[in-house]
Amino acid sequence: MIRPFLPPFSQPAVDDLRHRLRQTRWPEIVSGADSSTGVDRGFLQDLCGYWMNTFNWKSQLDRVATLNHNRYQAREGHIHFIHEKGKGPSQLPLILTHGWPGSFLEMLKILPLLTDPAAYGHDAADAFDVVIPSLPGFGYSDKPAQPGMNFFRVAEIWAELNERSRV
Template sequence: MAQEVTPFRIEISDASLDDLRERLVRTRWPERETVDDWSQGMPLSGLQKLCQYWAEQYDWAAREAYLNSFPQFRTEIDGLGIHFIHARSPHPDALPLVLTHGWPGSIVEFHKVIGPLTDPVAHGGSPADAFHIVCPSLPGYGFSDKPSRSGWGVERVADAWAALMARLGYERYGAQGGDWGAGVARHIAQRHPGHVIGIHLNMIVVEPDPATMNDLTEREQAALASMAHYVDKDSGYLKQQSTRPQTLGYGLVDSPAGQCAWIVEKFWSWTDCDGDLLNVLTPDELLDNVMLYWIPATGASSARLYWESYSAGKRDPVTVPAGCSVFPKEIIRPSRRWAEKDFTDIRWWDEPEKGGHFAAFEQPTLFVEQVRSFFRMIR
């Protein structure tokens, strides 16, 4: 039956792992960069070191067992197989919450927060803050199916998530996301307001308010400078993925080193790591995420979401309650008065001292506190 929800386990064959190691060993490397920093992209020495670890020390059997410790399922929605984690809280009054990742992330981003969110008592919290967690892989990402026809933009994903929550028996729920996940949460709120009690975002995509340009705060001036840096120096991936994802996909699906560099360079750029990714994430954590692109060969299909969604027209304001957490190394860091143009009922606004684009991955304790604090106000 199309609406059946079936258990799922990640099981990667030895042949696939052997192929990965052979490709890593046989990588045809370019010459090193001509600078002593990351301004030309991920440095050769760093990528070679990480890929050597991947080939020789990364223990997929142990990592696969860890990933499979989370209850996973698949179901068909709108003709597409969707993979998701569904972790029920032991507390019966828990609030259902759908968490959505973006690019170049995956459900791996949320592994460290699922336990504290579903069972706060076991992590020093209150049962009143408990959530039932639903964490899907975006279409074309991880172990969800790849769309074979165009039309799977963020609006359709939002409708699919609403259908998924209904199928799981959740009529009243919250939504949370960053990156594409923020766009999905926003569209869930706009398209299904009768079911969504509120959304929490850790990337708030809004334009600067022209009416404030003659009265900018220091914080807003810094936000504009950050946006300018992103457009000029940090957004080449966006142009490629939103215009020619298929061309890019040939290299990413064929070369594990290429797929790794394409992802890890953005983790370096967008995390609050003081220039060293290992300050906040381990090599295993980084490679767990890369594996969810490499194994299912999603280099093209994941990039295609940009082609589908990036040129969407003007969005209507969100009227359901919203919580906004602006982490200091996020790509876009608007002020509250800019955000209030797009989100008319902001109940929670905070600017934590640590964290970046992958907040749940980098700063799980802070992330959990932010999510709890917002939803505590509207349960």
């Protein structure tokens, strides 16, 4: 079963994240260390400072929430996906999947190019109906409660999702 889904926003969760980032105890810098020994501490501190003080979590979620989010009930739990219909005479179905680790967010830049090629100077007949699922345990998808989730099962879920999202 497929149901519409609205990505939730929680200001308390953002506040908690900012608090935890402020409380970070940074390790000492090891003399002679380079990128082969881990992430540069200064870079990581700058990134955390950006998340705490500059990044607008609510506006980013509002932007992502303009897409058509859904959840599909698989045997293993709910699978989040975006489903955007193509703007053309006869759209082909297309599933875009992220890798591990990753996120459906990686696919959003190319989404309009695939669903509305005419807006970018290409033939409208090349439009796709695009489904972008989140792997089990990622994004807004439930994590599997039982062992056995592997790339074979994910492929089966994507086939189920493709079949059910086309109706």
